Amino acid sequence: MPLLDLPLSELRTYQPPSTEPADFDDFWQRTLAELDAHPLDPHFERISEPIYKLVDVYDVTFTGWGGQPIRGWLVEPAGTTGRLPCVITFLGYGGGRSFAIDHVAPAVAGLAHFVMDTRGQGSGWAPGDTPDPAGSGPHYPGFVTQGIESPDTYYYRRVFADAVRAIHAARAHVHVDPARLAVAGGSQGGGIAIAAAALAPQHVKLLAADVPFLCHYRRAAEITDKPPYTEIVAYLKCHRDQGDRVFGTLAYFDGVNFAPRIRARCLFSVALMDMTCPPSTVFAAYNRIAAEKEIRIYDFNEHEGGGPFQIVERLRFLAAHL
Numbered sequence: 001m002p003l004l005d006l007p008l009s010e011l012r013t014y015q016p017p018s019t020e021p022a023d024f025d026d027f028w029q030r031t032l033a034e035l036d037a038h039p040l041d042p043h044f045e046r047i048s049e050p051i052y053k054l055v056d057v058y059d060v061t062f063t064g065w066g067g068q069p070i071r072g073w074l075v076e077p078a079g080t081t082g083r084l085p086c087v088i089t090f091l092g093y094g095g096g097r098s099f100a101i102d103h104v105a106p107a108v109a110g111l112a113h114f115v116m117d118t119r120g121q122g123s124g125w126a127p128g129d130t131p132d133p134a135g136s137g138p139h140y141p142g143f144v145t146q147g148i149e150s151p152d153t154y155y156y157r158r159v160f161a162d163a164v165r166a167i168h169a170a171r172a173h174v175h176v177d178p179a180r181l182a183v184a185g186g187s188q189g190g191g192i193a194i195a196a197a198a199l200a201p202q203h204v205k206l207l208a209a210d211v212p213f214l215c216h217y218r219r220a221a222e223i224t225d226k227p228p229y230t231e232i233v234a235y236l237k238c239h240r241d242q243g244d245r246v247f248g249t250l251a252y253f254d255g256v257n258f259a260p261r262i263r264a265r266c267l268f269s270v271a272l273m274d275m276t277c278p279p280s281t282v283f284a285a286y287n288r289i290a291a292e293k294e295i296r297i298y299d300f301n302e303h304e305g306g307g308p309f310q311i312v313e314r315l316r317f318l319a320a321h322l
Contacts, residue, residue, distance in 0.1 A: 003272055005223065008297070011270075011283040016216060019251040027151055027252055028199060035161045038067040042169040044074060047100065054078050055107045057100040062169035064119065064162035071117040071129040072166065073100045075107045076175055085180035085322040086112040087206075088170050090163060090189035090196070093143070093213060093228055094121055096128015109315045111322070114170040118188070119162060120155070134158060140238075144231040149245075151252040156195075156214065160253065163196040167203050180322050182206035183264075184314065187277060187303065188213045188228075190268075191255050194285060197266075198258035206321055207264040208314045211271055211305040215255035216281035218247050226275045226303075259288035266293035267317040269310050276303035 006014060021027070044058040056079070060072035076084060087106050091097065097117040106113035120143065122128015136147035136155065147153035163183075171178040183193040183204050191214025197207040213228070220229040221236075232250075236243055251257060266289055270282040286295055296313055298306050306313065 004275065005272070005279045008272065011279055013287065014280055014283045015287050016219065016256070016284050018257070019218075019247070019254065020257040021248070021251050024252060024257060031157060031161055032164065032199065035065060035164065038063050040165060040168050040172065042172045044173055051101070052078075055104050056080065058173075060114070060169065062165055064165045065158040066134065068119070068133060069130070070119065070162050070165065071097060072169070073097055073103055073115040074112060074170070074173060075100055075103050075115070076112040077107050077110060080112070080175045082175070083177035084110065084112040084175055085182070085318070086114055086170050086176040087182040087184050087208075087318055087322070088114045088116065088166055088196075090116055090183070090185035090192035091118050091121070091126070092186055093188040094124020095126035096122020096130070098126035098128075102126070105311060106315065106318070109319055111318060112170075112173070112176050114166065114173075114176075116163060116166040119158060132158065140231045140235040142228055142231045144228050145235040145246075148235070148249050151249050154249055154253060156253045159192060160195040160199065163192050164199050167196060167200050171203065178203070180205060182208060182318055182322055184208035186210035186212075186305065191215060194255040194262070195253070195258050197264045198261035201261065201263040204264045206318060207262060207266045208317060209266070210269040210310055210314070211274055211277050211303055212255060212268070212282055212285065213277050214253060215277070216284040217250040217254055219284070220278055220281045223280075224275045224278050255285040256288060259285045260290060262289050263291050265321055266291060267314065268293065268295040269298065269306050269313070270295060271298040271301040271303065271305040273301060274303045274305065
């Protein structure tokens with residue numbers, strides 16, 4: 001894959017014109033107020049499984065958007081009795097929480113690891129257990145245009161609200177230190193983590209976002225022919241008169257607009273040959289963050305980004321600052 005986006009010298013300062021709606025904060029304050037109308041009701045069921053000798057695993061359920069149950073995992077070093085720093089991880093597009101064995105790396109580093117299942121997903125590359133009972137109008141297959149008629153009905157309103165609840169659920173566990181929390185994820189998970197850090201800044205100390213999705217939607221739709229952003233293009237090919245409405249809705253969910261509200265220390269990563277989440281879309285969000293931040297750049301990689309190199313970088317970042 002050749003370099004098809006802006007040169008790195010321009011990416012480092014790239015800041016597109018703001019698309020932030022005038023009522024952006026009001027919309028999210030109203031959303032969080034509606035979310036708080038339902039009790040969190042977190043449940044942690046210890047899993048008895050012989051293969052987990054060096055970690056303890058809890059099957060998690062908590063109440064997300066609309067009072068609907070959200071599943072997850074909590075994985076911690078075996079025999080934990082005190083309180084640990086915790087990283088809350090959100091998952092990539094189409095994947096579910098899978099099996100807890102997929103999420104042991106942070107526990108190896110001495111952290112508690114809370115993993116949120118993504119509602120309605122979990123049949124693309126890893127199985128999930130959380131349905132999305134909310135309906136929507138006509139949308140292109142996938143999730144990016146589901147409920148796009150309005151910010152109130154848009155799919156990611158429910159997901160981002162769930163992510164805030166995941167932070168509260170993690171804080172509720174007896175072995176989690178509520179003062180030492182990080183949010184993290186790659187691709188879609190990175191985009192969700194950006195939103196979560198902005199919506200719960202008082203609780204999030206660190207943010208780690210790798211090759212994040214859900215940033216600078218319009219540019220992504222215009223320059224890449226890779227899914228999931230192509231779902232927007234396909235929708236607008238059919239609904240030719242709905243461009244302003246569609247991008248008006250997406251502006252409430254754009255990582256570029258959440259970025260200035262982040263107070264956590266940040267570690268980002270970007271791959272310069274990534275056409276799934278083009279590097280200019282990542283830098284558009286990263287460059288608007290005023291908090292302390294750093295970014296790892298992978299010159300010759302696509303959407304796999306740093307892979308295991310970045311996993312190590314992320315764990316070092318968490319260990320150093322959490």
